[in-house]
Amino acid sequence: MTPLLTLAELFGKLSLLAVGGVNSTLPAIAHEVVEQRHWMTARQFSQLFAIAQSAPGPNMLVCVLIGARVAGILGGVVAGLAMVLPAGVLVMLVSGVWQRFQQARWRRVVQAAILPITAGLVLAAAAVLVKASDTSVLLALVSVVSAVLNLRTRLHPLWLLAGGAALGFFLA
Amino acid sequence: MSDTKPRLSHGALFSGFFHAGIIGFGGVLPFARRIIVEERKWLSQAEFNDLFALCQFMPGANIVNFAFAFGARHRGVTGAAAAVFGLLGAPIFIVLVLGGLYARFGGLAPVQHMLGGLAAAASGLVIATACKIAWPVMRGVAPIAVAVASFALVILLHLSLPLTMLAVLPVSLALAWRA
Numbered sequence: 001m002t003p004l005l006t007l008a009e010l011f012g013k014l015s016l017l018a019v020g021g022v023n024s025t026l027p028a029i030a031h032e033v034v035e036q037r038h039w040m041t042a043r044q045f046s047q048l049f050a051i052a053q054s055a056p057g058p059n060m061l062v063c064v065l066i067g068a069r070v071a072g073i074l075g076g077v078v079a080g081l082a083m084v085l086p087a088g089v090l091v092m093l094v095s096g097v098w099q100r101f102q103q104a105r106w107r108r109v110v111q112a113a114i115l116p117i118t119a120g121l122v123l124a125a126a127a128v129l130v131k132a133s134d135t136s137v138l139l140a141l142v143s144v145v146s147a148v149l150n151l152r153t154r155l156h157p158l159w160l161l162a163g164g165a166a167l168g169f170f171l172a
Numbered sequence: 173m174s175d176t177k178p179r180l181s182h183g184a185l186f187s188g189f190f191h192a193g194i195i196g197f198g199g200v201l202p203f204a205r206r207i208i209v210e211e212r213k214w215l216s217q218a219e220f221n222d223l224f225a226l227c228q229f230m231p232g233a234n235i236v237n238f239a240f241a242f243g244a245r246h247r248g249v250t251g252a253a254a255a256v257f258g259l260l261g262a263p264i265f266i267v268l269v270l271g272g273l274y275a276r277f278g279g280l281a282p283v284q285h286m287l288g289g290l291a292a293a294a295s296g297l298v299i300a301t302a303c304k305i306a307w308p309v310m311r312g313v314a315p316i317a318v319a320v321a322s323f324a325l326v327i328l329l330h331l332s333l334p335l336t337m338l339a340v341l342p343v344s345l346a347l348a349w350r351a
Contacts, residue, residue, distance in 0.1 A: 087232020168289020
């Protein structure tokens with residue numbers, strides 16, 4: 001299979017499995033691109049994710065970076081479109097029905113059912129990223145401080161990313 | 173959305189989402205909410221919340237789903253395309269440039285040190301996100317069990333995402349139905 005088709009198939013499938021957002025597919029993406037296909041190391045994966053986080057825009061951008069690494073600019077565009085199109089088409093189809101069932105019980109049930117799954121999967125994503133990026137005590141400390149500051153203060157996330165990068169640059 | 177509101181043009185859809193995407197550092201949602209609800213008054217807060225709830229509930233990137241659904245309501249498929257290209261065009265261009273720089277200079281030692289720190293901070297942000305999502309879930313034994321099971325199937329048993337969903341979704345639906 002050509003790299004472009006491989007990317008389209010991989011991210012197209014994950015698009016429909018991204019419950020509660022793209023973050024819940026990060027463990028699956030890491031598994032596919034690091035362990036199954038050996039496109040990059042776990043460390044490189046965590047760095048691409050961090051670069052995507054540092055750029056403006058939605059967090060599906062990590063797929064664009066992975067695609068671009070595998071198959072150039074076209075690969076990035078194909079991976080990005082594959083990640084958003086299947087879910088986007090589905091959401092357009094459902095959006096009409098959604099308004100009609102505003103008061104329906106099943107709507108609340110499905111929402112309540114999806115939330116804990118999202119929570120578990122995003123925790124899994126955090127575990128995968130921590131394992132890949134925190135290769136020293138200092139870096140683990142950077143993660144902890146960034147998490148605590150994000151939860152406890154209104155500091156913009158960009159400051160935390162910039163602080164982490166500066167600490168890495170000067171202290172590592 | 174009420175029927176009294178005028179249909180937005182393709183240009184307006186493109187520019188509204190372009191604006192949200194290009195300034196949306198660290199998550200586009202708060203910026204999209206400000207532009208759509210407060211600045212342009214395209215939706216009320218309640219309408220925004222209802223449509224966003226759909227986008228969280230459906231699979232995929234939440235804010236991109238929002239652009240699809242909102243664009244389609246105004247101008248059908250081409251409206252959705254205008255909103256989505258507005259949202260993603262500039263950010264995709266920017267990360268492609270950053271990806272090119274990474275490929276070219278990412279191996280240099282000082283750059284590696286910087287990226288190591290950046291990645292650690294980004295992981296911390298995902299820990300925080302996970303905590304924010306998990307916190308309201310921790311109100312009962314059943315949702316905690318579902319969250320722990322989802323985590324364990326992926327991390328400890330290395331089950332694929334489709335199989336994990338197949339295992340936990342029916343159980344979670346049944347538990348939520350009974351609750």
